[in-house]
Amino acid sequence: MSTSLAEPVVDSETSWPAWFREQQAAAMGEFEGTPSPNRKMESWRYADFAAADISGFQPAGPLQNEGRIINSSNGLPEFSAKLVFGNNTLLHQDTARLPEGVILKSLDAAAREDEALFRKYFMAQPVELGSHKYAALHKARLTTGAMLYVPKNVEVELPIEIFHWVEGENASIFPHTLIVCGENSKVTVVDRFQSADGKRAFACGVNDLHLERGANLTYVAVQDWAKESVAYHINSTIVDKDASSTALNINFGGGFVRGESLSRMVGEGARSVMLSLNPMDGTRQIDQRTLQDHAAPNATSDLLYLNSLDDTARTIFAGLIKVEEGAHRTDAYQKVRNLMLSDDAEANSMPGLEILADDVRCTHGATSGEINEDELFYMEARGIRKTDGRRLIINGFFQTLLERLDSEPLRAELGKQVSSRLGVPY
Amino acid sequence: MSTDTKPDISIDRSIGDFSYDMNYEFDAGVGLSEKTIDYIADVKDDPEWIRKFRKDAYKKFLEKPMPTNWASHDLDNIVFENIRYYLSQGTQPKRSWDDVPEEMKKTFERLGIPEQERKFLAGVEAQFDSEAAYSNIKAAVGEQGVIFVGSTEGLHKHPEIFKKWFGKVIPTGDNKFSALNSAVFSGGSFIYVPPGVKVKHPLQAYFRINAESFGQFERTLIIADEGAEVMYMEGCTAPKFETSTLHSAVVELVAMKGAKIQYVTVQNWSPNVFNLVTKRGLAHEEAEIKWIDCNIGSRLTMKYPGVVMKGRKARGEVISIALASDGQHQDTGAKMIHAADETTSNIVSKSISIGTGRSTYRGMVHVPKHLKGCKNNTECDALLINSHSRTDTYPSITVRGQGNACQHEASVSQISEEQIFYMQQRGISEGAAMSLAVNGFVNDLVQQFPMEYSVELKRLIDLEMEGSVG
Numbered sequence: 001m002s003t004s005l006a007e008p009v010v011d012s013e014t015s016w017p018a019w020f021r022e023q024q025a026a027a028m029g030e031f032e033g034t035p036s037p038n039r040k041m042e043s044w045r046y047a048d049f050a051a052a053d054i055s056g057f058q059p060a061g062p063l064q065n066e067g068r069i070i071n072s073s074n075g076l077p078e079f080s081a082k083l084v085f086g087n088n089t090l091l092h093q094d095t096a097r098l099p100e101g102v103i104l105k106s107l108d109a110a111a112r113e114d115e116a117l118f119r120k121y122f123m124a125q126p127v128e129l130g131s132h133k134y135a136a137l138h139k140a141r142l143t144t145g146a147m148l149y150v151p152k153n154v155e156v157e158l159p160i161e162i163f164h165w166v167e168g169e170n171a172s173i174f175p176h177t178l179i180v181c182g183e184n185s186k187v188t189v190v191d192r193f194q195s196a197d198g199k200r201a202f203a204c205g206v207n208d209l210h211l212e213r214g215a216n217l218t219y220v221a222v223q224d225w226a227k228e229s230v231a232y233h234i235n236s237t238i239v240d241k242d243a244s245s246t247a248l249n250i251n252f253g254g255g256f257v258r259g260e261s262l263s264r265m266v267g268e269g270a271r272s273v274m275l276s277l278n279p280m281d282g283t284r285q286i287d288q289r290t291l292q293d294h295a296a297p298n299a300t301s302d303l304l305y306l307n308s309l310d311d312t313a314r315t316i317f318a319g320l321i322k323v324e325e326g327a328h329r330t331d332a333y334q335k336v337r338n339l340m341l342s343d344d345a346e347a348n349s350m351p352g353l354e355i356l357a358d359d360v361r362c363t364h365g366a367t368s369g370e371i372n373e374d375e376l377f378y379m380e381a382r383g384i385r386k387t388d389g390r391r392l393i394i395n396g397f398f399q400t401l402l403e404r405l406d407s408e409p410l411r412a413e414l415g416k417q418v419s420s421r422l423g424v425p426y
Numbered sequence: 427m428s429t430d431t432k433p434d435i436s437i438d439r440s441i442g443d444f445s446y447d448m449n450y451e452f453d454a455g456v457g458l459s460e461k462t463i464d465y466i467a468d469v470k471d472d473p474e475w476i477r478k479f480r481k482d483a484y485k486k487f488l489e490k491p492m493p494t495n496w497a498s499h500d501l502d503n504i505v506f507e508n509i510r511y512y513l514s515q516g517t518q519p520k521r522s523w524d525d526v527p528e529e530m531k532k533t534f535e536r537l538g539i540p541e542q543e544r545k546f547l548a549g550v551e552a553q554f555d556s557e558a559a560y561s562n563i564k565a566a567v568g569e570q571g572v573i574f575v576g577s578t579e580g581l582h583k584h585p586e587i588f589k590k591w592f593g594k595v596i597p598t599g600d601n602k603f604s605a606l607n608s609a610v611f612s613g614g615s616f617i618y619v620p621p622g623v624k625v626k627h628p629l630q631a632y633f634r635i636n637a638e639s640f641g642q643f644e645r646t647l648i649i650a651d652e653g654a655e656v657m658y659m660e661g662c663t664a665p666k667f668e669t670s671t672l673h674s675a676v677v678e679l680v681a682m683k684g685a686k687i688q689y690v691t692v693q694n695w696s697p698n699v700f701n702l703v704t705k706r707g708l709a710h711e712e713a714e715i716k717w718i719d720c721n722i723g724s725r726l727t728m729k730y731p732g733v734v735m736k737g738r739k740a741r742g743e744v745i746s747i748a749l750a751s752d753g754q755h756q757d758t759g760a761k762m763i764h765a766a767d768e769t770t771s772n773i774v775s776k777s778i779s780i781g782t783g784r785s786t787y788r789g790m791v792h793v794p795k796h797l798k799g800c801k802n803n804t805e806c807d808a809l810l811i812n813s814h815s816r817t818d819t820y821p822s823i824t825v826r827g828q829g830n831a832c833q834h835e836a837s838v839s840q841i842s843e844e845q846i847f848y849m850q851q852r853g854i855s856e857g858a859a860m861s862l863a864v865n866g867f868v869n870d871l872v873q874q875f876p877m878e879y880s881v882e883l884k885r886l887i888d889l890e891m892e893g894s895v896g
Contacts, residue, residue, distance in 0.1 A: 042496045045822070328813070343796055343827035353819035355838050358810035362838040368793075368825040369832070 005057060005137065005172055006032060014143050015108045017115075028140035034133040043130030043289060046316050046348045051256040051285050054230055057202035059141070060087035060171035069196050073163040076190065076413050080158035086165040086196065088143040088173050099154050107145035107176055117149060121180050121210055125236040129260035129289040134232045138174050138204045145176025150185040150215075159188040159218075159410060166203060166225070167196035175205040181215035181243070188218040188407055193225060193233075195253070200228035208236050211243035213267065218246045218406060220414070225253040227282060233259045237274075239299070241267025248275040248405065250414065252421060255284055262291045265299035265327075274303040277398050279421060280313035280345075290319040292334065294327040297357075303334040306401050308394050309345035318350040321364060325356045334364035339371065339397055341390075388424075395424045457507045460484065463609055466512045470578055470612060473585070483598040483608030490602035496820075498755055500726050504700055509672050511610040511643070567625055572656075573618040574629055577645045580616025587618050591649055595678040595708045595734070603728075604704040607643050607676040614644035614675065619654035619685075628657040628690070628876060646677040650685035650713075657688040659876065672700045673724075679707035679715055683737065686714045692879060694723035694886075697753060701727040706761070709769075711737030718874055720747040721756045722886060730788055732761030735769035742771040747871050747883075750783030750815075751890055759788035759821075760804075764830075768799040775806040776868050779815035780890060789821040791832055798829040806836035809867050811860070811891075841867075861891040 008028050016024070037044040037052070063069065063086045070092045073084045081104050084092035090106045098104060103114060111118045127135040146162045164175035177191050195201060203225060211217055225231050231254045237245050251257055263272035278286050292301040307315045317336040338347035349366035371393050379389035398418050405411050412426075419426040455462065463484055467477040492501050567574055573584055581588045598608040619625055650656050673695065681687045687707060695701055701724040707715035717731035733742025744760035762771035777785035787806045808817035819836045841863045849859035865872075865887050872880045 340828040
């Protein structure tokens with residue numbers, strides 16, 4: 001095991017084909033050759049560079065509690081398949097109930113066995129929102145990840161569950177989920193990012209979603225790293241003609257989380273819904289950058305990010321709706337709402353628009369406000385204590401977002417998690 | 427605004443019989459160095475502290491990078507070495523009426539600009555004499571103790587007030603162009619309104635053309651003392667033909683307790699001009715500063731009027747209209763810094779992009795820690811006329827703590843086909859219908875301008891809309 005993140009993974013710890021090992025060496029060079037983010041970069045405006053620092057982390061070692069981790073990997077009661085990763089290794093896979101033709105396997109296996117598919121889609125979308133340095137590190141140190149391919153016209157009825165665990169003080173992991181939805185296919189995937197021991201760790205994850213014509217994808221990422229952890233999550237979604245993607249990022253944990261989400265509508269009638277739910281407290285920070293890129297006409301994108309900020313929590317939201325030339329009849333919506341719960345919290349909102357086509361409807365909004373005293377009073381008048389009333393209001397604030405999900409079991413499971421974290425009965 | 431505060435515009439502007447002492451035909455040459463600054467300071471007979479201020483600013487100008495990490499790369503086309511930084515009135519290049527582009531002559535005609543002014547605005551005549559009108563206003567406000575002079579005169583005759591506030595609202599190093607202005611400024615106005623004085627006439631830079639107010643690097647400082655009220659207007663709707671390509675003004679406003687300042691700008695530089703302006707006001711307790719800003723001309727305008735609300739219940743407002751036609755980029759916006767409890771700010775921005783025009787809204791709203799009852803409202807609406815038109819919105823809102831409310835909303839749309847169809851059905855041509863629709867889009871803001879401005883603005887929009895259809 002190497003001791004520094006800047007040292008390449010040794011051959012014995014990986015099963016990548018040689019051609020990918022070469023790409024990894026190049027990526028390590030890119031990581032080292034790319035300057036660290038700094039104040040002059042617009043994509044890092046307001047960022048807290050001290051909190052984003054990754055210098056104290058080492059590569060994750062072997063797992064101590066493999067069995068316990070596998071047994072704790074429980075999400076929805078009913079699912080069609082499950083993969084469990086821990087410290088950059090695939091621990092468990094249950095894919096027997098998947099419809100015929102669906103590929104769900106480790107990324108390294110996919111690179112060996114489905115090379116054409118892998119080459120076409122793996123990190124095909126360049127990182128544009130500021131963290132390309134970390135994306136290079138991710139690629140250089142990647143040992144495995146999840147690869148899902150749903151063939152044309154196949155519908156996977158029950159959700160697919162993927163768990164990514166980290167264990168050990170200052171351990172680093174590089175989770176990766178690659179999803180390719182063939183024409184008119186349909187699937188729901190839940191990525192769960194968890195800490196096995198509550199210790200400070202570093203995660204640098206990438207997930208890329210590709211939707212071919214008419215495909216329908218629901219993707220949920222539930223991030224629950226330990227409180228002090230540093231995490232970079234880089235997402236991209238490429239949506240082709242008439243395809244529809246709904247992606248939800250929930251951030252329960254992490255001390256510093258940088259999330260970058262890019263949605264590109266490349267075919268007419270494409271649709272991308274981008275959601276995020278972030279109950280923030282303590283000294284936690286979340287730094288989210290998004291892009292809704294309309295490269296084709298008649299497409300729709302709809303972004304809604306909700307933050308609640310307690311204690312000295314800090315949020316950054318920088319979003320951009322970009323309507324490229326010729327992307328007429330674009331319908332784009334973007335909204336961030338900050339619910340301020342403390343005098344020491346800080347919310348930074350930068351909702352942006354760049355419009356190069358004329359026949360469009362684009363709106364964005366950003367609000368920062370506090371809990372409505374009238375609502376609290378109403379509840380107090382009915383015997384609900386102020387502290388409980390506050391929690392109920394925060395819970396209600398978040399639950400409305402979950403209603404945007406189609407799947408009832410998913411809504412219920414996530415709704416319960418949100419409620420229990422706020423100490424409210426579901 | 428009420429009609430009784432309208433300026434007296436019935437003066438006889440046809441009198442071209444001006445006498446201007448042209449004994450200073452100075453030219454600081456091309457390029458910028460310490461020597462240029464010494465030259466300007468010598469010519470203007472600056473006190474020593476101003477000379478030092480200029481030199482410090484020059485150093486900051488050299489240190490500061492171009493803001494191209496976020497701003498338009500068109501800025502890289504400014505060649506600082508090729509610019510004349512000081513040119514007195516008498517030495518401005520002469521041009522004959524025949525050289526004035528036809529377009530421009532037509533515009534003057536349509537706007538109904540008096541013959542005499544046309545020549546000035548077209549750069550045919552170095553000066554337009556309006557001394558009569560100017561001295562009328564000056565006499566009227568002088569009786570109330572109002573000081574309304576050029577910035578040079580202000581600094582020489584009223585150093586006790588001038589020095590106290592000069593460079594305090596906008597520090598020299600605020601940005602590269604405020605540093606440049608601080609190094610080479612000349613022209614602009616200095617206004618002081620004594621406590622409790624409410625100036626009835628809007629003070630107009632338009633009437634003060636002789637006094638260098640249209641300088642390239644003008645510097646304006648307006649102070650409204652406790653409970654005072656003043657409205658200041660600069661620019662005019664007519665296009666102003668310019669040979670110099672860089673304009674970089676700094677405007678500082680100070681509203682003391684309970685004072686009110688309104689600053690109205692109509693910018694219509696010719697499309698070869700880089701217009702890079704820093705404007706900011708400091709509002710003390712219960713004071714109110716309102717920027718009413720309209721940008722029609724220039725090649726690239728970068729202007730984000732700001733208000734620092736320093737005292738309790740202070741209020742800041744920016745009303746902005748931008749019209750970007752072919753080849754133009756209007757990069758405008760607002761900056762609202764809440765620095766006391768119960769301060770409120772409002773930003774309403776409307777932009778129209780025509781042809782290959784690009785309009786950008788950039789905003790900053792800042793509510794720091796432990797403030798209570800601060801409110802901000804921001805609305806940005808953009809209208810796109812043609813398929814190559816472009817619009818951007820880049821707001822940034824920082825809120826610390828609870829007990830404050832900020833909301834931002836922006837929308838982008840095009841003129842509804844139904845509206846146009848409806849009007850065409852009633853016999854209005856497509857072009858006229860488009861004009862009506864655009865005028866309707868900005869109408870609520872245009873009404874906030876003084877009457878004669880709003881009339882001219884409407885005509886101007888009609889003009890700009892001509893030929894944009896089809």
